[in-house]
Amino acid sequence: MRIKKFEARTEQEAIEKVKNELGLDALILNIRKTKPRGLFSLFRKPMVEVTAAYEDKEAKQKRMEEQQAAATKEVMEAKEAKLAQERIHSLEKKLQTQEDLLAKLMSQLSIAEQMNQTYGLRKYDNRLIQLFYDTLVDQGVTPEIAEKVLEDANSIDDETKIDIELVSKIVYNTIIRILGPAQPIEPVKTKRTRFIVFMGPTGVGKTTTIAKISSILMLYHNLKVGLITADTYRIAAIEQLKTYAEILGLDVDVIYNSQDLENHLDPIIDEENDVVLIDTAGRSHRNRENFKELGELLALVPDSTKLLCLSLTTKYEDLLSIANAYSTLTDFMLVFTKLDETLCLGSILNICYLTGKKLTYITNGQNVPDDIEIAHPETITKALLGIGGDAS
Ligand SMILES: Nc1nc2c(ncn2[C@@H]2O[C@H](COP(=O)(O)OP(=O)(O)O)[C@@H](O)[C@H]2O)c(=O)[nH]1
Ligand SMILES: [Mg+2]
Secondary structure (H helix, E strand, O other), X not given: OEEEEEEEOOHHHHHHHHHHHHOOOOEEXXXXXXXXXXXXXXXXXXXXXXXXXXXXXXXXXXXXHHHHHHHHHHHHHHHHHHHHHHHXXXXXXXXXXXXXXXXXXXXXXXXXXXXXXXXXXXXOOOHHHHHHHHHHHHOOOOHHHHHHHXXXXXXXXXXXXXXXXXXXXHHHHHHHHHHOOOOOOOOOOOOOOEEEEEEOOOOOOHHHHHHHHHHHHHHHOOOOEEEEEOOOOOHHHHHHHHHHHHHHOOOEEEOOOHHHHHHHHHHHHHOOOOEEEEEOOOOOOOOHHHHHHHHHHHHHOOOOEEEEEEEOOOOHHHHHHHXXXXXXXXXXXXXXXXXXXXXXXXXXXXXXXXXXXXXXXXXXXXXXXXXXXXXOHHHHHHHHOOOOOOOO
């Protein structure tokens, strides 16, 4: 700060001078009247003296830079603090999940112990592996497949097996590996029209699943969706898909035979659809003639993705024979339906293990489009091991 005095005849004039010379930031410290002194003072008018404080340019520049630096530092510090807090929070959350997981396992262990004492069904010496075995079999995993799943975990030496976390991780990872990553329809535009054919027994939920998927692709991902139905055995089946299509503002191409399909394919590609979903009639895999027809139809659709829909309410042996029958026709991926009607997910693991097919979706109710999920292996594995929780 520097100080300078200004003299003028009036107060206003003096302040004007301050403003002109030092600018508006100057600070008025004092205003006083000065009496003229000396010989001729009597004849002079009194003057006004204004004392003003001001900052010189360099100091001002420096102060502004300092202020700016301080502000920047504050922002950076706040950011860092927030980041650190977030890190701690996520770490805490992770630890909590692991602790929850272990706590759940421990409580299950003691329940399982008590039960085994009663029934004497002990298969493994190790308590934890026995618990996993029981849980998997309880979920409908076949005893043979449950044993296979636990092979790796059971093969580590006894001392290491005490490590609950390690054993759980091995089992968890084995199941994740068997299920493989889910391969749903990629919700992006591609250059070529993609064809997805839905196959499977009557009543498993093919048409409903098509309605769910087409709604999601259209409404959430802005894709252009085409629909074809080859399910012409039942008038009601055509009407059902048409009803959904109407709601979505889509047309349904109805095809009655292979020739029909050929006629419909080119126009539907020309319409620049991103994805075309094809509904088929539920075929009995035991009716050979009927089944052959489906094979012919599939052969006509250029490199399509085939999805075999299987209901989780169907018993495992039937699911396996259906999957085997369809695999004589074509390669496919799996949709499991009606999860909401059963507590057992074992069939998913059984079928994935025995067929090596990839998972896509799981449906869990009749509501279109909400009751469908991507078949994330993590979620399925947690449910299979009875450690539930969310999929994160
Ligand atoms: N509970 C339950 N019912 C479903 C599910 N998906 C479809 N459905 C019902 O199963 C019945 C047959 O479905 P539909 O789509 O016509 O089977 P499609 O013959 O394979 O085409 C209908 O009543 C659907 O509402 C599901 O995930 N859970
Ligand atoms: Mg149908």
